[in-house]
Amino acid sequence: MRLNQHLTRLARKAMQEAFGLESPEPDLRVATDPRFGDYQINGVLPLAKQLKGNPRQLAEKLVAALDFDGACLPPEIAGPGFINLRLDPAWVGQQVGRIAVDERLGVEEQNPTQSIVVDFSSPNVAKRMHVGHLRSTILGDSLVRTLRFLGHRVVGDNHVGDWGTQFGTLIWSFKQGHDAILLEQDPLGELERLYKHGSERARESAEVAEEARQELSRLQAGDPENKALWERFVGLSRRDAESLYDRLNVSFDSWKGESHYNQVLPALVERMVAQGLAREDQGAIAIFYGDHPELGDKPFLVRKKDGAFLYATTDLATLEERLEHYDPDRIIYVVDVRQSLHFVQLFEAARLLGMAQNGHPRLEHVGFGMMLGQDGRPFKTREGGTVTLAALLDEASERVYPKVAERYPEANHDELHRLAEQVGIGAVKYADLCQHRTTDYRFDWEKLLAFEGNTGPYLQYSLVRTRSLLREHLVRFGSEFEPVAGELKLEEPEEKALAVELLRLGDVLDRVAEHLTPHLLCEYLFGLGRCYNVFWDRCPILKVEIPDSVRRRRLTLSAGVARAFEIGLSLLNIPALERM
Numbered sequence: 001m002r003l004n005q006h007l008t009r010l011a012r013k014a015m016q017e018a019f020g021l022e023s024p025e026p027d028l029r030v031a032t033d034p035r036f037g038d039y040q041i042n043g044v045l046p047l048a049k050q051l052k053g054n055p056r057q058l059a060e061k062l063v064a065a066l067d068f069d070g071a072c073l074p075p076e077i078a079g080p081g082f083i084n085l086r087l088d089p090a091w092v093g094q095q096v097g098r099i100a101v102d103e104r105l106g107v108e109e110q111n112p113t114q115s116i117v118v119d120f121s122s123p124n125v126a127k128r129m130h131v132g133h134l135r136s137t138i139l140g141d142s143l144v145r146t147l148r149f150l151g152h153r154v155v156g157d158n159h160v161g162d163w164g165t166q167f168g169t170l171i172w173s174f175k176q177g178h179d180a181i182l183l184e185q186d187p188l189g190e191l192e193r194l195y196k197h198g199s200e201r202a203r204e205s206a207e208v209a210e211e212a213r214q215e216l217s218r219l220q221a222g223d224p225e226n227k228a229l230w231e232r233f234v235g236l237s238r239r240d241a242e243s244l245y246d247r248l249n250v251s252f253d254s255w256k257g258e259s260h261y262n263q264v265l266p267a268l269v270e271r272m273v274a275q276g277l278a279r280e281d282q283g284a285i286a287i288f289y290g291d292h293p294e295l296g297d298k299p300f301l302v303r304k305k306d307g308a309f310l311y312a313t314t315d316l317a318t319l320e321e322r323l324e325h326y327d328p329d330r331i332i333y334v335v336d337v338r339q340s341l342h343f344v345q346l347f348e349a350a351r352l353l354g355m356a357q358n359g360h361p362r363l364e365h366v367g368f369g370m371m372l373g374q375d376g377r378p379f380k381t382r383e384g385g386t387v388t389l390a391a392l393l394d395e396a397s398e399r400v401y402p403k404v405a406e407r408y409p410e411a412n413h414d415e416l417h418r419l420a421e422q423v424g425i426g427a428v429k430y431a432d433l434c435q436h437r438t439t440d441y442r443f444d445w446e447k448l449l450a451f452e453g454n455t456g457p458y459l460q461y462s463l464v465r466t467r468s469l470l471r472e473h474l475v476r477f478g479s480e481f482e483p484v485a486g487e488l489k490l491e492e493p494e495e496k497a498l499a500v501e502l503l504r505l506g507d508v509l510d511r512v513a514e515h516l517t518p519h520l521l522c523e524y525l526f527g528l529g530r531c532y533n534v535f536w537d538r539c540p541i542l543k544v545e546i547p548d549s550v551r552r553r554r555l556t557l558s559a560g561v562a563r564a565f566e567i568g569l570s571l572l573n574i575p576a577l578e579r580m
Helices: 003-019 044-051 055-065 089-099 132-149 166-176 180-185 187-204 206-220 224-248 258-274 311-326 337-352 389-407 413-433 456-477 493-503 505-515 519-538 548-572
Strands: 028-030 039-041 076-078 082-085 115-119 153-160 254-257 278-281 284-287 300-303 330-334 362-366
Touching: 003 028, 003 039, 003 055, 003 505, 044 055, 044 082, 055 076, 055 082, 089 493, 089 548, 115 132, 115 311, 132 153, 132 224, 132 330, 132 362, 132 389, 132 413, 132 505, 132 548, 153 311, 166 187, 166 206, 166 224, 180 187, 187 206, 187 224, 206 224, 224 389, 224 413, 254 258, 258 278, 258 284, 258 300, 258 311, 284 337, 300 311, 300 337, 311 337, 337 362, 389 413, 413 456, 413 519, 413 548, 456 519, 456 548, 493 505, 493 519, 493 548, 505 519, 505 548, 519 548
Parallel strands: 115 153, 115 330, 153 254, 330 362
Antiparallel strands: 028 039, 039 082, 076 082, 278 284, 284 300
């Protein structure tokens, strides 16, 4: 069910008939105030100048042509030409009765479906994942899940930073002496210590810097000892990252490092030079964008004067391979907004190279802002260091543990730990996903772990409550509840309001998929929770004195709400709990 699409299509048809326009835009929106209806057509006002008519008279002409095929009550004109629409409760009851028994709540797959690559997370080898990786990882994961739910063929790709000059420094430092015990107990911590030591020595000594460069050269030439060390570093890093991905319940379809593309980079640069798309400048080779309004003075460096390749070169090679293997319609890069210029350059370079022509594939940078501390500064430890992702997840679980222990004194430690982990990690994820992705946001433990308000625990609790209600039906009436298949006679305004919210899920997911903004799904679920609260307070469900038909109708709506939360939390990858 796509409620907004359905109404927009009928409104557009009426505008074509009323005004003789080929493809008018009704600008249909959800009403901001329920006193004025469920939806509002705002597209008449912009047409007034074009049609040289009075807006209100044009609105009257449009209302005369509107035929919503029973979906709406008679439209009302407000102000200078707004048209308010109220959905007919009988029509809403028909539609919600149809979707309430459907596992997908009537959300059909999009048509046509597409092949989509989502590039996300992308940690660097030999470094622990930190809070800066959180947003890319959970944003990308949510987008993969949503796009798949809508029927698309999606490849989640972890493009890992496993190559570069830092490995010369790391190998040099490792050979000078490493702590074997620490490497076993805290491998990434020891590798970070070694790299820091090597970097400091290289800055202090030109001789050390040269020795590190030689180690890198030997690695690049395939020296067995250095290659074995590099493979060891890569393996340790992957195991550490996978342990975090397991906690976050995140997986990938492809996991390739920058090293995967090493062999094709020289030929790629030579081809760009031969085609006149790149040229030498002061010993380096770069793509120059001529009179491009934004990039004319910003060349895209693809080979340094010492012969080393860069992210730009690897990204172009990666794009070329993705085009060959997946024939994608969209390629989505979930990367920090501070890399925006890089992606403008990359996408323009892809166009010049013929990799992306006439908008195919659609190349999109999903930029995101920073996680800040409560003081509005970059999120740091008390000592001023970088907060590791593992430490953040540990703290979330530790902070929630006393709350769940208080609620479930009969549970053992393992049960409480598992529940605290699910609530804590869900809270961290939701606190991030509910923000508009382009904004910086302040990380506040007290707010994000609250069981009330726009938080992950609140949504988890909302689902727990609906599930417990359905279980209570089994206890009281001796049978599991089966939703009513067919028209629901919605008699109370709270029933209709809740049913309309359920019908809006498909439109919300379409917007998330188009604009790549999971916060819209968060807003929807929070709104659904509040709407259900009003329904719960004003519409008795299991009281024995209410008629069985009323109880079944309200339980059917409750089952629909439970399914909406199950779908929504699954797409946000937030654990759905049975108790809380």
